[in-house]
Amino acid sequence: MAEVTVRKLNKKFDLTHVVKDVDLQIHDKEFVVFVGPSGCGKTTTLRMIAGLEAVTSGEILIDNTIVNEVPPMDRDIAMVFQNYALYPHMSVAGNMAFGLKMRKFEKAEIEKRIKRAADILGIGELLHRKPRQLSGGQRQRVALGRAIVRDPKVFLFDEPLSNLDAKLRVQMRVELKKLHERLAVTSIYVTHDQVEAMTLGDRVVVMKDGWVQQVGEPLELYNTPANRFVAGFIGSPAMNFADVTLSGGDGKLWAEAPGLKIGLPAPIAQRVNGRNGAKATMGIRPEDLHIAGPADPGELCFDVEVEVVEQLGSEILLDTRAGNSTFVASVEPTLRTKVHDRLKLAINPNRLHLFDAQTEAVI
Amino acid sequence: MIEGALWRKWVFYNIPLILFVFVLLFPFYWMIITTFRPDGELYKPWNATSYQPFWTNNPTLEHIKYLFEETSFARWMFNTMFIALASTLISLFCGVLAGYALARLNFPWAGSLGTVIFVTYLVPQTLLFIPLAQIIRNFELGDTPWSLILTYPTFLIPFCTWLMMGYFKAIPKELEECARIDGASRWKAMIYIIIPVAVPGILSSGIIAFTLSWNEFIYALVFLSSPDQKTVPVGVTSELIRGDVFFWGPLMAGALLGSIPVAIVYSFFVEHYVSGLTGSVKG
Amino acid sequence: MAVTAVAGAEARPIPRPRRLEDERWLALALLMPTAILLGLFIAYPFFEGVLLSLTSQRVGVPGEFVGLKNFVKIWNDSIFRTTVWNTFWYTGVTTVFKLALGLWLAMLLNRHFKGKALVRAFILLPFIIPTVLSTFAWKWMFDPTFSVINWTLYQLGFITQRINWLGDPDLAMTSIIIVNIWRGVPFFAISLLAGLQTISPELNEAAAIDGARPWNRFWYVTWPLLLPVTMVVMLFSVIQTFADFQLVYVMTGGGPANATHLFATYAYQLGIGTGLLSEGAAISLAMFPFLFIIVVVQLLYIRRVETR
Ligand SMILES: Nc1ncnc2c1ncn2[C@@H]1O[C@H](COP(=O)(O)OP(=O)(O)OP(=O)(O)O)[C@@H](O)[C@H]1O
Ligand SMILES: [Mg+2]
Numbered sequence: 023m024a025e026v027t028v029r030k031l032n033k034k035f036d037l038t039h040v041v042k043d044v045d046l047q048i049h050d051k052e053f054v055v056f057v058g059p060s061g062c063g064k065t066t067t068l069r070m071i072a073g074l075e076a077v078t079s080g081e082i083l084i085d086n087t088i089v090n091e092v093p094p095m096d097r098d099i100a101m102v103f104q105n106y107a108l109y110p111h112m113s114v115a116g117n118m119a120f121g122l123k124m125r126k127f128e129k130a131e132i133e134k135r136i137k138r139a140a141d142i143l144g145i146g147e148l149l150h151r152k153p154r155q156l157s158g159g160q161r162q163r164v165a166l167g168r169a170i171v172r173d174p175k176v177f178l179f180d181e182p183l184s185n186l187d188a189k190l191r192v193q194m195r196v197e198l199k200k201l202h203e204r205l206a207v208t209s210i211y212v213t214h215d216q217v218e219a220m221t222l223g224d225r226v227v228v229m230k231d232g233w234v235q236q237v238g239e240p241l242e243l244y245n246t247p248a249n250r251f252v253a254g255f256i257g258s259p260a261m262n263f264a265d266v267t268l269s270g271g272d273g274k275l276w277a278e279a280p281g282l283k284i285g286l287p288a289p290i291a292q293r294v295n296g297r298n299g300a301k302a303t304m305g306i307r308p309e310d311l312h313i314a315g316p317a318d319p320g321e322l323c324f325d326v327e328v329e330v331v332e333q334l335g336s337e338i339l340l341d342t343r344a345g346n347s348t349f350v351a352s353v354e355p356t357l358r359t360k361v362h363d364r365l366k367l368a369i370n371p372n373r374l375h376l377f378d379a380q381t382e383a384v385i
Numbered sequence: 386m387i388e389g390a391l392w393r394k395w396v397f398y399n400i401p402l403i404l405f406v407f408v409l410l411f412p413f414y415w416m417i418i419t420t421f422r423p424d425g426e427l428y429k430p431w432n433a434t435s436y437q438p439f440w441t442n443n444p445t446l447e448h449i450k451y452l453f454e455e456t457s458f459a460r461w462m463f464n465t466m467f468i469a470l471a472s473t474l475i476s477l478f479c480g481v482l483a484g485y486a487l488a489r490l491n492f493p494w495a496g497s498l499g500t501v502i503f504v505t506y507l508v509p510q511t512l513l514f515i516p517l518a519q520i521i522r523n524f525e526l527g528d529t530p531w532s533l534i535l536t537y538p539t540f541l542i543p544f545c546t547w548l549m550m551g552y553f554k555a556i557p558k559e560l561e562e563c564a565r566i567d568g569a570s571r572w573k574a575m576i577y578i579i580i581p582v583a584v585p586g587i588l589s590s591g592i593i594a595f596t597l598s599w600n601e602f603i604y605a606l607v608f609l610s611s612p613d614q615k616t617v618p619v620g621v622t623s624e625l626i627r628g629d630v631f632f633w634g635p636l637m638a639g640a641l642l643g644s645i646p647v648a649i650v651y652s653f654f655v656e657h658y659v660s661g662l663t664g665s666v667k668g
Numbered sequence: 669m670a671v672t673a674v675a676g677a678e679a680r681p682i683p684r685p686r687r688l689e690d691e692r693w694l695a696l697a698l699l700m701p702t703a704i705l706l707g708l709f710i711a712y713p714f715f716e717g718v719l720l721s722l723t724s725q726r727v728g729v730p731g732e733f734v735g736l737k738n739f740v741k742i743w744n745d746s747i748f749r750t751t752v753w754n755t756f757w758y759t760g761v762t763t764v765f766k767l768a769l770g771l772w773l774a775m776l777l778n779r780h781f782k783g784k785a786l787v788r789a790f791i792l793l794p795f796i797i798p799t800v801l802s803t804f805a806w807k808w809m810f811d812p813t814f815s816v817i818n819w820t821l822y823q824l825g826f827i828t829q830r831i832n833w834l835g836d837p838d839l840a841m842t843s844i845i846i847v848n849i850w851r852g853v854p855f856f857a858i859s860l861l862a863g864l865q866t867i868s869p870e871l872n873e874a875a876a877i878d879g880a881r882p883w884n885r886f887w888y889v890t891w892p893l894l895l896p897v898t899m900v901v902m903l904f905s906v907i908q909t910f911a912d913f914q915l916v917y918v919m920t921g922g923g924p925a926n927a928t929h930l931f932a933t934y935a936y937q938l939g940i941g942t943g944l945l946s947e948g949a950a951i952s953l954a955m956f957p958f959l960f961i962i963v964v965v966q967l968l969y970i971r972r973v974e975t976r
Contacts, residue, residue, distance in 0.1 A: 074562050093689040094565040101566045107559035111581045120577070121567030172567065402776045405769075406787060409794055409854065412805040415816065419808065431818035431830055438816050479702040486698035490691045498699070505710055507903075507963055509911030511932035512956060515939045515949045516717035517709065539709045542702050572688050600798040602914045603932070607940055618800035622918065633808055640801035651796050655789045658796075662855070663862035666900045 024085045024175035024208045025050050026071065031080035033066050033232075040066050042232040044080070051206045055223035057216055057255070063232040064212040068178055071210065073097050084175060095124070100169035101178040104185060106161045108153035114164050115149040121172045132171075139170040142201070159190050166198075170205065177209040183218065195221060216256055220244070228252050245373075250382040253305050253375055259339060261305045264347035265379070270298045274321075277304050277376070281345025285321030287371040293385055294376065302385065305375035308339065311351035311367050318368035328363045342367065416644075419637035420448055427634055448634035449642070457613050458639060461620035466646065468530050468616060469598040472537035476594050479538060480545025481587060485575055487546065488553035489561070499550070506543035510603050518607050532608040533616070537598045544597070545590040548665050552586030553579065589661030592654045599647050617643035721950035727943035738950040748951065751929040754841065755958075758930060759909045762848045766905060767898070769849065770856025777857065778864045788858070795854040803918040806847045810834050810919075837927035840920050844928060848915055856901055863897035864890070895973050903966045910962065911955060931955045 026048040033041035041063040048054050056064040069075040071082055073094035082089050089097055100121070109117050115136055122132045140146045143163045153161060162182065169177055182198075183191045199222055202209055213219055219226045220240040228235040228243065228251070236248040240256075247253035253261045266277035266284075275291040275298075277284045284304070286294065294302075314323040326342035326349060333355075340351045342365065351367055359365065376385045419427065421444040429436045452458040486492075487499050517536060518527075526532040556579060564574035580587070605616045612624060621639040625632045651658055688694045721738055725731030742748040777788060794802060809816050810833035821827045833843045867890060875885045913932035916922060922929040922937055929937070931951060939948015 069562075072562075072566055074565070093570070094562070095568045095570055095689075097566075099566060101563065103559045103563060105557060105559055107557065107563040109560065109564070109578055109582075111584075120564065120569075124564075124568035124573065168563075168567070178566075398776055398779065398781075401772070402787070405773050405776065405853075406791065409791055409850065412802055412809065412850070413793060413797070415809055416802075416805045419805075428814055430813050431815050432822050433819075436819070438819055475705075479705060482698040483702040486695040490695045490698075492692045492695040495695070502702075504963070505706055507907050507959070508710060509907060509932075509955075509959070511911045511913045511935070512952055512959070513710065513713040513717055515935065515945060515952055516713040516720050518940070519720070519945070520709075520713055520716060535705070536709050538705050542705060546702065570689060571691070571694050596796055600800075602798075602800050602917075603936070606917075607936075618798050618914075621804065622800060631808075631811075633811075633814075636804055637808065640804050643801050644797045647796055647798065648793070651792075652789070655785075655792075659788070659792070659858060659862075663859055666859045666862075666897060666904065 025083075026176055026208060026210065027081075027083040027086070028067075028071070029081040029083070031067065031070065031082065032078045033063070033070060033075065034078045040232050041070070041078075044229075044232075044234050046227065046234070046237065048208060048210065051208055053202050053209045053211065053222060053224045054227060055211045055213060055219040055225075056227045056229060057213055057219035058229035058235075059255075060214055062229045064214070064229055065180055067229075068101075068180055068210060068212050071176075072099060072101055072178055097176075098174050099176045099178055100172045100174040101180070102165045102169050102182045104181040106153075106165040106182075106185075108161055108164055108168075110153050113150050113152055114145065114156070114167075117153070117164060118168045118171045121168065135171040135173070136167075139167040142170065142204070143167050158186055159194070162186060162194060166201070170201075173207075175208065177207050179209065179211040181213055182211075184213070184215070198222060217258065220256065226256075228255060230255075246384070247375065248384055250303055250305065250377040250384075253377070253384075257307055259308050259350050259352070261307050261375070262311075262347075262349045263377075264304045264344075264349070266302055266304045268294055268297050268300050268302055276321075277302065279304075279345055279347055282324050282347060283321075284324065284369060284374075285319075286376070287374065290374060290376055290385070297385075301379040303377040303379055303382070305377060306349070306369055307373065308350045308352040310370040310373040311349060311353075312370070313353055313357065314366040314368035322371055323366050323368045326365055326367055328359055328361055328365060331359060331361060340365075413644075416637045416641050419633060420641050421445060422634070423447065424634055448638040451632075451635045452638050452642070456620070456624050456635070456639075457615075458617075458620065458642070460613055461615050461617045462643070462646070464530060464614065465599060465616040465618075465643075468533045468537070469595050471530070471534045472541060472598045473591055473594040475534065476538045476541035476545050477587060477591050479542045480590060480594075481549050481580065481583075483542070483546045484549030485553055485579065488550040489556075489558070489579070502543050502546050505539075506547050508540070508543075510540060510601070514603050514607050517604070521608050527608060528610050528614050530614070533598075533601070533604055536604050536608070537601060540601075541594045541597060544665065545594055548590045548593075548661055549583065549586055551664050552583045556582055585657065585660070586664075588654065589657040589664065592650060592658050593661045593665075595650060596647050596658075717949050717953055720946050721953050723946050725946045727945060731946060734946075738947050739954070742947065742950055742954065747926045747929065748934065750927065751931060751934045751951075754928060755910060755930045758841070758845060758848070758912070759906055762845050762852060762909055763902060763906055765845075765849045766852040766856050767902065769853045770901075771860055771898075773853060773857035774860035774864055777861050788861075792854045792858055794851050795858075799851060799914045800918055802851065803847060803915050806843075806850070807834070807919055810843055834920055835924055837924055840924060840928050844916055844919050847919065848909060848912070851915070852905055852909070855905065859897060859901045860894065863894045867893045896970065899966060899970045899973055903963070903970070906962055906966070907959060910959060 028044055028046040031041060031044040032039070044067060056067060058064055066075060070077050073089065073092060077090050084097060109120065112120065118136045118139060119132050122135065136149070140149060143166060145160065145163050145167060148156060148160060148164070153164070156164065165182065183194050186194060195218060211222060223240055225237060225239055226243055227237050230251050236243060236252045243252060243256045247256060250263065254263065264279050264282060266279045266282070269276050269278055275286045275294055277286055324344050326344045328340055328342050330341035332339040332341070336355060337352050338355055338357055340353055340359070342349050342351060349367065377383065378385055418439065418441065422441045423443050423445045426441055426443070483502070487495060487502065521527050521532045526535065560582065561574045561579055564578045565571065569577060602618050605619045609615050609619060612620070615623070617639065621636060621643060625636045625639060688697065722733060722735060723731040724734045777784065812832055812835055815833065818827065818830050832839065834840045871889050872885055875889050880888065911932055912930055913936065916928055916930050916933045917936070920928045922933045931954065935948045935951035938944045938951060
């Protein structure tokens with residue numbers, strides 16, 4: 023039941039400027055994920071929304087009310103921390119009750135809520151234990167439970183899964199997703215794991231060096247990245263990039279690099295028109311490369327030498343080289359090939375990306 | 386690590402350790418034996434023959450009786466206990482709050498104030514006792530327990546603050562942030578979350594502060610004058626010595642009994658005491 | 669059934685002290701009791717002490733401003749000079765011994781053996797028990813006629829003359845030094861033991877595998893890692909010893925013939941004993957520059973050791 027709006031948000035620690043002009047409109051019941059490399063300012067932004075960090079300039083609105091000066095206790099939010107921050111001297115039930123007691127809820131109501139949250143999370147048997155008697159996964163659930171019982175306007179998560187082992191992480195990710203569907207509370211989730219971001223987020227905010235790079239639905243980011251950074255950050259294995267020179271001729275535009283000459287498809291060519299001779303970065307995802315067949319036109323193919331073969335079972339990743347550019351290609355698991363083999367790869371032309379060499383923005 | 390042959394273990398480890406323990410504990414043994422030895426056996430010159438100083442076959446309680454009947458020893462014990470408890474509580478109160486502020490709040494000059502506390506921690510009582518005696522007199526606190534209850538915190542507070550800062554710094558800041566998001570004000574987050582988590586530190590500071598105030602001497606010596614107001618160390622010093630005559634039996638009995646409360650507190654909380662002591666030198 | 673359904677139960681509004689939500693105001697409030705007590709009973713007396721030392725006040729005589737006359741007077745006082753010398757000697761000798769013996773004891777304790785916890789607990793007793801009380805036990809052991817130490821030495825055939833522990837000026841100082849070492853060693857030992865325990869045994873084992881002899885292992889591995897703790901322990905010990913009062917007061921009262929005075933005992937004797945308040949205050953305050961230099965030097969050194 024709450025929208026969160028962020029306007030021209032800035033944060034400076036002394037002289038270092040860590041959050042720069044962030045603008046965001048988070049809708050009611052939406053699950054928004056902040057993702058970006060370490061130190062890009064995700065946590066800082068989240069903490070400003072929580073009220074734990076003072077805002078240097080800009081505005082934060084929850085439910086259309088400016089909350090810049092509202093202390094965290096009055097913002098009616100709940101937060102799950104990376105290290106869980108369970109109160110070590112209180113039992114699990116005590117941990118969950120604390121927020122409600124602070125808000126002077128009736129005892130019966132508190133118990134009702136704890137029971138309900140415990141049922142949802144399956145931690146009914148743990149209610150009387152102390153945090154130190156719990157496993158990592160259980161602590162995680164308690165931390166979630168503590169947020170759920172509050173029934174807040176907004177949930178904030180700061181890398182809540184990063185202290186779990188890989189398997190548990192995947193499991194909890196699914197549960198979080200289900201939980202959000204069930205509770206339908208506006209949620210902001212910080213992670214540096216793009217898979218988490220893609221799978222959890224209704225929308226994803228990609229940040230770098232304090233700037234927001236792009237905001238969009240996961241597939242939007244995947245299909246139409248706004249710049250080279252987003253293109254490289256979203257998707258696994260990462261997008262291939264090659265430095266190319268644009269050249270015109272024969273009524274067509276070409277992207278050229280040593281050992282490489284690709285004919286640009288018409289829509290891109292139109293956008294690039296008039297940039298003859300300019301430098302650019304060409305991007306193509308591994309899954310948009312395949313072994314060239316007879317149907318592929320020659321202008322979309324190029325020759326490569328295989329350098330590494332990574333057998334993943336469901337697919338094969340080929341690390342290949344063409345001139346001084348390298349390409350990773352995801353190919354059928356049935357392909358038989360070995361190091362130093364020479365192959366011809368073909369590009370899916372609709373999925374070719376071209377970025378300005380200077381600004382790195384998409385062309 | 387491998388220590389080698391048995392004899393080496395004895396020569397290099399066990400025997401030196403036994404010697405250390407012997408020397409460190411002998412004075413207490415001597416205190417005890419003197420307390421229970423009758424006067425007739427006590428005053429035998431150093432070169433007396435047929436004299437067995439380390440044991441007595443005629444234990445007596447006469448010295449302890451003297452202590453309670455001829456002097457205000459019970460009163461001194463009570464005074465010391467009251468003063469030590471009161472000043473410890475005051476110091477804990479101030480030290481915990483100040484330690485919390487210095488360790489966990491961001492405010493201008495937090496760092497310099499921390500240094501100021503550390504420096505006051507190093508100010509010895511003997512630097513200020515003369516002007517302080519005048520101030521105590523001006524405040525008309527002379528010869529009352531309040532003269533000590535209010536001045537002991539001057540060395541206890543810096544100590545408690547310093548020790549508590551160490552404990553508070555070790556508590557993750559998320560704990561408190563989570564409480565504040567959960568709806569607690571800063572004040573409540575401190576009271577309900579941080580202070581309960583720091584209880585071991587509070588215990589350590591309290592115990593050490595208690596032993597320090599029990600041990601304090603010069604303020605008590607200077608600020609108190611009437612026999613009924615004195616603390617154990619001062620009472621023993623001033624009331625059991627007449628001119629050049631030392632009443633060694635009662636003196637040792639007083640020393641022994643005066644040490645017992647501290648020893649009891651210590652024995653219950655050895656681990657807290659040690660962790661506090663070593664925490665205070667980590668800085 | 670979503671949890672959101674329970675939103676019907678609204679929390680009652682609570683009046684909140686906003687001002688304390690600001691860290692600066694909260695800090696101010698939390699520091700206030702400490703500031704008041706320390707201001708009233710440390711800063712103010714310090715200030716008063718300085719003023720007092722510049723007057724000619726005695727008990728019953730208000731006195732007047734005399735400038736630095738008191739300081740000139742004590743500087744020309746031969747007892748004061750002895751006092752200064754005594755204090756440095758006392759501090760220096762005891763610190764060296766406390767460090768050496770404390771380190772040795774810490775190493776002896778830094779092993780696994782039966783009853784270790786008990787031994788450690790007992791060893792701290794000299795440090796816990798009120799100094800005045802335990803010093804009386806020593807005074808009794810050093811008694812000119814009834815000394816048990818003399819008795820033992822005599823029985824063992826080491827002496828034929830009694831040793832006048834506290835009656836002879838040089839010996840009196842030595843006796844006091846012995847008691848101070850006795851009282852201080854446990855503190856050094858337990859603190860250094862804690863320091864030793866933070867040094868991972870793997871470091872020593874690695875050095876042993878590299879072929880280092882025990883002495884080298886100590887000198888190149890253990891000691892450098894122990895240095896920061898050692899310096900802090902020394903800082904506390906040096907200051908406490910330099911400003912010591914109780915021990916000398918009980919053992920000799922500064923005698924015989926004013927030979928064993930420290931700053932504090934001499935200040936007490938003049939200021940409280942004789943009633944020359946301003947002179948006593950001057951002697952006390954004379955400690956300040958020395959203490960200040962010691963603290964500054966040690967803190968600088970500690971900082972250097974720690975940042976290394
Ligand atoms: N209290 C602070 N004082 C000074 N600088 C800070 C402070 N907190 C964070 N920073 C700096 O701000 C930048 C952004 O930090 P932030 O914690 O927001 O990064 P993050 O995106 O959450 O990274 P991570 O994925 O590692 O958690 C970092 O360079 C960090 O060093
Ligand atoms: Mg972070």
